[in-house]
Amino acid sequence: MISGKPSTSNQPLSSPPMRRPSPPARMMPVMFVGFDIQVPPCVTLRPNPWPCVQYTRVVMPALNQSVEECLSATGPLAGDWPGYRVREEQVQLAVEVEKGLAEGLSMALEASTGTGKTLSYLLPALLSRRRVILSVGNLTLQDHLWLGEYQKLRTVLPQLRQLTVLKGCDNYFCHHRFQLAREGRLPGQGQTLVHQFWAELSAWLIQTRSGEIQTLPLAADQISELSAVVTLGADQCLGHRCSHFADCYFQKARQQAAQADLLLINHTLLLSDQRLFEKGMGALLPAVDCVIVDEAHQLPELLIRRNTETIEEYRLQRWIQAVRRQTNGHLALFPALPVLLSQLEKLWQLIRHQLQQQGLDQGVKTVAAGSFKPLEELLLRLREQLSGLHVSAVDLTRELRQLTQWIELLQQARGDESVLYCDLVEGQLKIVAARLQNPFTSLNSDAVAWIFLSATLTVDGCFEYFTRSLELSGLQTRRYHSAMDYEQRAMLWVPADLPLPSAEDFFEAWTSRLLHLAQQLDGGILALFSSHQALQASLPLMQECSGRTVLVYEPGVNRHRLLQQFRQQANSILLATGSFWEGIDVQGAALRCVAIDKLPFAAPDDVVSLAWKYKAGLEQSSVFSDYMVPHAVTRLRQGVGRLLRATDDCGLVMLGDRRVLKKTYGIRFLQSLPPMPLTESEAEVAAFLSRMGITRKGASNEFFSTEKN
Ligand code: SF4
Incomplete structure (x- = not known):
């Protein structure tokens, strides 16, 4: 039973609303389209989209010491920072x-x-x-x-x-969304969720200063559920038109950022x-x-992902099926809907047929945006019908959101904001829109x-x-x-008897070699997989035969908690994909081996691969050699970099992909890795483990007996 409504400000529920403080005398509002921000008068806000030097305030140095002095053996860090040593x-x-x-x-x-x-x-x-x-x-x-x-x-x-x-707008609690949810004006489960977490939200709103949604005292999955209701993206924010503007956490954070x-x-x-x-x-x-960008190796891929949108055949088919399923039984008022869906299927086939006739099977084809006008018009008519159904009978939020994305993709392409190209991957047509934006080009001009x-x-x-x-x-x-002394304290092992990754028995063979190693090695193992399917292929055998705690990173699992478990549970094996290839810092015996199934090439139907294919076509370069290999090298280097995290760390990298030795491009991977001994021999691995003192007590000799001569 809910006895009261949470306040929409961060004041106690019983307190009168906080009065908006008067702005300092030297502040004046500067109006943007959609927003207003208060800034000191000496700051000039840029007229163009990217930072350039217009900031006129001189900031006095806080400390009259150079960086070198601070970091020296006689500097303040050496004196007062616990564990600091000059490097x-x-x-x-x-x-x-x-x-x-x-x-x-x-x-x-x-x-x-x-x-x-x-x-x-x-x-x-x-x-x-x-x-x-x-x-x-x-x-x-x-x-x-x-x-x-x-x-x-x-x-x-x-x-x-x-x-x-x-942080981005969607990391802050939005009073406007909260009000809509509370009053039942959001489609879906918004109101139910807000009522479910009423007590926690009320208490949190009283004490939070930042309004960052991640600080809610709830489980990670509950926060993510609630985030979808009480946060929004910056492009949906009402800005100064919002009645909660004065109390808005995001706007306050922006004002601080502006100064x-x-x-x-x-x-x-x-x-x-x-x-x-x-x-x-x-x-x-x-x-x-100045902009300082750490982890800058992520930018090439991130830039493509942010700039590229697609209409993919399999997604379109699934969308049509979902709409048919959901609207079945509600069509009396909207008889045109089934006809429009059938027309969409036919038009898609027609587009694909025409593109194939023009040689799409041979490679990427750039397409004039006007060619897709009939598709855009059909999607617009569908949106009209579905919006009517959504209001009157069925919750079609997700389907409408997807439809709007496709429409915007085609509209933006017509407005010269992006280029459109098509590709046929494994028989599936993809329409790709790549925005012509690169913030880093400002580097050359300002x-x-x-x-x-x-x-x-x-x-x-x-x-x-x-x-x-x-x-x-x-x-x-x-x-x-x-x-780190990779030469002395690490070894790269590419097992001699493994089939190539394309072979049917690859995962069974790779998992079996890893299990043998697990019997010999004293210490934790981080197994990095190239895909979730690959992880699932190895998981049953690993759970059944390893005799160790097997931890699995799956979507939705709390990454921080999983890493804590991995650090604390001696000799555990952590199976992971995706983000675990980088940013993981586990030192000492908790991590003695990084095992990698395959060279981490991007999938050919991934949007990044499609963008490279297009780019390589324009540049007349090789998509494989100039994009796919360097990207995979960077990713492999990140994965291998998980092994030695402190100067006294030691351990083994096990790479299951023998293409690194057999293919001509393999040398580019090997030359890019830290210099460490490479072996195919299990006997040499056993000798290395023994030399490092990381052989498991009572290890059997099975490891050696499986080696083929
Ligand atoms: S200003 Fe934007 S983010 Fe802030 S409460 Fe209003 S709509 Fe939400």
């Missing part, structure tokens, strides 16, 4: 970043694991006079940096300037900023002198300095793939080598 590579990298900031230089810097990269860019940014944006890979890394390195630095050097955090000298964001926000500006929503990010950092920016020791993918030129580049 030569870290100091060199930090000095380079400091120089880039001071002189406005754009650069790409590769710093291997163990360099202490985060401190190397955070400290110069905090000491700099410049206005800086720091962008990290995702929300988790954003929180880690804010709660970890930044707080430690502030403890040692309290005079350092403030770091302000901004920040040092702003911490994530890559999604970095890449969405320009899109929002072009949609007339106002830029989220302030003008700055004075903003971009500093890209990552442990994996090079392939074959060269930055060419990274710079070509982002269309960058004139970057200074430099590599900083790892403090």
Whole structure:
């Protein structure tokens, strides 16, 4: 029984509403289309979509010490930071970043694991006079940096300037959505969910200051369920037209960001900023002198994913089936609907037939956007019918959202915002729209300095793939080598008797070799799979025969909790895909082996592969050699980089894909990995485990007896 309604502000339920504070005397509102923000009068907001140097306020340095002095053996960190030790590579990298900031230089810097990269860019940014944006890979890394390195630095050097955090709009509680849900004005389960978590929401709203939805004291799956109801994307936000504007958590965060000298964001926000500006929503990010991008190796793929949308045949067919299923029995008022659905099927076949006649089977075809006008008109008529049904009888929220995306894709292409091309992959037609946007091209035309950092920016020791993918030129580049002793403390094992990954018995053979290794090795194993199907193929055998705790990362599982279990449960095996290929930091005996099933090539029907195919066609380059191999090399380097996380770590990389030895491109993978001994022999693996002291007590000799001569 619900006894009262939660307040829509962060005040106690019984308190009178908080009065909106008067703005400081020197603040004046600046109007954007759709938003207004308050900024100090000395700050000039940029007129173009991307940051350029217009910021006129001079920020005084908080500390009169250079980066080198701070990081030296006699500096404040050596004195007060527990466990701090001077690392030569870290100091060199930090000095380079400091120089880039001071002189406005754009650069790409590769710093291997163990360099202490985060401190190397955070400290110069905090000491700099410049206005800086720091962008990290995702929300988790954003929180880690804010709660970890930044707080430690502030403890040692309290005079350092403030770091302000901004996340995407959909990370903040939205009072407007909450009100709609509470009053039953959202389709679906919104009202039920809000009532279900009424008590938790009420208590949280009283005490939260940030309004970040992840801080709700609920389980991860409950938060994600509730997020869909009480948050929204920036392009749906009402801005100053919203009656909750004064209390809005997101708007407050934006106002703080507009005044920040040092702003911490994530890559999604970095890449969405320009899109929002072009949609007339106002830029989220302030003008700055420099953007520092950590985990920059993610940008080539992220840029494609953000810029590319598709209409895929299998999705369209599933959508038609879903609409037929849901609307069955409600068609009396909408008799045209079945006819329109049949017309859509026929039109799709016609499009595919015509494209095939024009040689689509031989490769990607660029298509004039006007050619799809009949398809667009048909989709618009369908939307009209379904909207009527949605209001009167059936919840078609998801179907309508998908339909609107397809319509927008075709409309934007007609408006010259993107190019359209078609591809036939495994008999399935795909229409791809690629937006012609690349925020990084501003690097070539204005004075903003971009500093890209990552442990994996090079392939074959060269930055060419990274710079070509982002269309960058004139970057200074430099590599900083790892403090980890891979040559002595790691080994790469490619088992001699494995079939190639295309063979039917590959997964059984690979899992069986891994199980043999598990009997010999003392320590945890991280098994990284190229796909979820591959993981599922190995899982039953692993659970049945390993004799160890088997942990599995599946969509929806709490990543942080799973990693905690992996660290704490000795000798466990963690099977994972996707995001576990990077950003995992497990030290010591909890991780002694990284096992990788296949070279991590992108699937040919993935949107990234389609985009590369198109790009390679334009450039007359090779999609495989110039895009697919470098991308897979980068991913493999990230996976292998999970092994040694501290200088006293040691362990084995087991790679199940013998193409790395048999194919000509294999050498590019091997040359890009950290220099470590390569073996196909189990006897050499056993000797290595013994030398490192990581052989399991009482291990049987079965491991050796399976080796073929
Ligand atoms: S301003 Fe936007 S985000 Fe804030 S409450 Fe209103 S609609 Fe929601």
